[in-house]
Amino acid sequence: MPIAEYPSVTPPQVRVVAFMPGASAETVKEVIGNPIEEEVNGVDGMVYMQSRSTNDGRYFLNITFENGVDSDMAMVNVSNRVAVAENMLPFEVRARGIRIRKAAPDDLLAIAFYSKSGSMTELEMNSWVEANFMERIARIPGLATSDLIGATYGMRVWLDMDRMASLGVSTVEVKNAIREQNAVVPAGRIGQGPSRENSALQFNLITEGRLSTAQEFEQIIVRTLVDGTHVYLGDIADLEIGSQFYDAYATYNGGAAALVAMQANPDANALETGAAVKAVLEDISSILPADMEYAIPYDTTQSVEASIRSIVQTLFIAVLLVIAVTYLFLGNVRATLAPVVAIPVSLIGTFAFMQMGGFSINTVTLFGLILAIGIVVDNAILVVENVERILNENPKWDAKQSTIQAMKEVTGPIIASTLVMLAVFIPVAMLPGITGLMFAQFSITICIALVLSAINALTLSPALCAW
Template sequence: ANKDGSMIRMRDIARVELGAKAYTRDSRLDGAPAAVLSIYLLPGANALEVSAAVREKMAVVEKNFPEGLDWLVVYDSAEFIQQSITEVIITLIEALLLVMLVVYLFLQNWRTTLIPSLAVPVSVVGTFIAMLLLGFTLNTVNLLALVLVIGIVVDDAIVVVENVERLMAEEAMEAREATIQAMSELSGALVATSLVLAAVFVPVAMLPGITGILYREFAVTITVAVLLSTIVALTLSPALCAILMKREAVGKKNWLFQKIDDILDKGAEKFGTLVGLTLRFSGRTLLLFALMLGLCWLLFNKVPASFMPIEDKGMFFVDMELHDGSTVNRTKPVIARAERFVMNHPAVAHVFTLAGENRRSGANEANGQMEIILKPWELRKGGGYTVTKVIDEVRQELATYPEIVVQVSQPPAIAGLGLGSGVDLVLQDRTGTNWEGLLEATDEVIQKANLRRELTGVASPVKPETPELFLDVDRAEAKALGIPLKDIYGSMRTFTGSAVINDFNLYGRVYRVRVQAEAEFRARPDALQYFYVRSETTGAMVPMSVLASIDYSTGPAAIDHYNMFTTAKISGDPELGYSTGDAITTMREILDETLPPTIGYEWTGLTQQEVQSGGEAAVAMLLAVLFVYLFLCALYESWTIPIAVLLIAPTGIFGALLMVYLRGLENNIFFQVAIIALVGMAAKNSILIVEFAKQLVEEGMSFKDAALKSAKMRFRPIMMTAVSFILGVLPLVLSTGPGAVARQSISTAVFGGMILATTLGILVVPLFFVLLGKLDRRLAKHVSHDTKSEAIGDAL
């Protein structure tokens, strides 16, 4: 009110409206305005349960929505998880059926087939109980372990049944007598093979960090299942053999079974001949073995490396940056243009856009992002529209936009680790005083990186030349006029930005009252003439232009720190056809040749985990081999015989590397855990030969004859167990759809590895047994001679 009683209303001097808190962002879904809610899981929460709970809650909330307002789940990570688990369960069933078919074809009788078949449900159910007690969740890692286990848990029971059947046929024993005799021959080998597999995974389960977490569930799942299958083979299987197996069934074969037997018999004879040749030409065999080791090293360097496989999760991100200082009104048309292109793509289901912010650079009116959600896999596989192909097409289109810098990336393989599936690092000014040097180094690294064929979209969110206005206050003039600095700064903040006056309630909500100057009066630097500040001494309104001036300037939009050092973030993606391991190697080369001594760097996100996991995987492999070796040393009471068992492992590793290389897969964490498992599984075959050969040597047979006889005798059970395992993982090798890359990585490695370990590996085991057995005997004689000499010397 004025002194004369008249009223001045706010509508007389200002425009009053209900509006948004800020207009620096604009979000849209499929071209229409949208408000987006992102929901994240708390530690320990189950993604599938949270997804179902959110949908259930929204179904209740939507009843209170005004007309024309709807809600939509644009992307749900639980769908990918559910589809991946469903695919693995289907593969698990396929593997089980294949293994049962193989067992029946080899054993050729439903009674004998039932015996190893019962090992599967007992082992799998027991493993689920152990997982529940240990607090494990049902996920892709332990389900993959269970699929591999299907082909392993029947091994021990198959060996028992095959040996009982052989004794009944060759020695004319009754089932009970044959079972007792078979178990006396096999118990040691069964326990040894199972404990070897357990020993392989003991060090793996103890690894720290994310790598250890991923390894641990896989290791524990396989170990528990294998130990349970051994208990079944030592208890239930012998009892069933004595009850179910009948002598009259032996020898009654149809043409198919007879053909299989003939193939196995001829195979055993040819295998024995080949083993004889390896023993006869031991020097040449060792030379070929050394050549294979060299090829292993060559393949290891050829296979691209990564931390986790990049899966087709049906979505990807596009981060865009316009020139420094661009406003959101300039950003929106560019995003809308890109949005129209993407929405017309046949593989795209939804497009969410956000102007004024992106994932890599944060909030800035010059930034924008698109989150592109693809149609379900089954609707786009006909056109071959993988997420990689769609990304490539979008990247090519956006490369024609001269006003933006674009980075396209998929979600990280592990949610929360990094912003994408590429390479992330920070450059650090180790002196704390060389900001300009840090910027120069960042620009040089980015320029060199974008020239390399292994990298694409390398950029930094640092904006060192952001336009800004500098307010230069004449402090002496302000003091003379009686105007405090806080009043000057407060008035500028109110006019050019906004100031919160109070709150009020309306429609059941709390609104803030904000005051600011109209846009036309704050759009230019000369707007100072419209701003006034009251003098505390005279009460007069003084123009701001008298108190201050505005100058144009540039500076960084933000300065980030990492481990207390001033930093500049850099991120990029591997070019199509290259892995993240290739990208990291290339980036490391660029950094080493570019950065001055005062500028350092640190890997971040998934890149940091990948760099760390490389060393951890090597440690895990060495510890696994060491544990197995020490266990076998204790079992055989020898330092040399265990080496004969373990030397089958290189053939399996060579097969794994060769198969992965031929399929164009990567050396990732799933491949690495497959290699560790392969060491144990290959050693199982080796133990079957070495254990029996050692028994024959103890009975007085020569090393050579014992190796030949053991190889022929164990050929059939080794083939039966190996073929059942190889065909058991075949569905994984051929799998497609969500999560297929992880399934293919682990299965291809063990598939190729077991093929070569079963064909080439068991050929060299007898040779190593003979060579190392003789060496062990010489060492024993030498030690015995030295001991006797010392005893005589003491007596004298």
């Protein structure tokens, strides 16, 4: 079962993320936002959507759905709508891809990679984390998103506008030249049939595709002049390896760092997901650069563990107190056995129904179980006390006869008292809004325990008394 601090009351959300390098917020809104929003608007189960465009070319769209809508199906529906709008988007946006994912309401973990002596730059750390850590955690079940805050290496092209003007070169030509000549394309084969001469050998032609150094980028041909000479990118620009962007960075303890923020799926087990991430950290600790270390400055799993641990301790204390009080008033171990058995039977059965209902183990459901512990023994105590009374009044009767007579007398009251308790807690599950969502699991958990305790009092408890 999923383990969380509180029940999930956040309506399902799907996020669409796109990127257009160099575009302003207004341009992003016009060329990316409008086509996508026109198609996504009205998707099944949608309540509203919010979009945000930034001056660094990024576009974010959050679509919020009604509570109860399946989040996986919502993501599929949004993906189908976005696919229709893709043909209307610029090539730069389609080439970089559009990310569609379930939005997580809260961060799960934040991990900072930092240099102990400061010898590593932010770019070096970001690039190492991107290559060695991000791919590994992407395969962890239950992890919705993982974002590296900061940029990795990129080729910076500083254009000389005066030189470009003298040669009549436009920025569009520069962009097209970089895109066309910095690409991997198939070059073909030599000796592949059919051919005029029978060749026993075939050779794959391999050409240099993706460029990686500033010197290679400088040799990109931007234009060929009338006299046959070439205008190279290095003639009109200065090139250097730098950062993809400079508007986001992370620090840890005052120094540069690579920060990774992670969010878990709403239906995931937060503790298991967090443990899987920490296991990956342990695995890569042996290959960390000599001057790099990591820290976890933000970890929600610790509060979840502490909260669940405290509630579980309270649960065990409640069980012990109920057993002690029951024994104190019934006076013997055998009579105490029947009410005590009702506790594990009701709790185990409740957990089974909680799993079938998609509930999580959280503070609300555990509080409901703590409250139910003192209630589930009442019906069993009623059966035991009535059997004890009949045995005392009729010394010649055996335990079986006394139990049959006792059940004739208390079956109705047990059913009636259970229905009364259900009438108290069921309306709580029907409260509207966030309050109803928060306490629905609390109410239903108690109701399940009550029903199981009544079944136990009408079946197992009499069998124990007659034994």
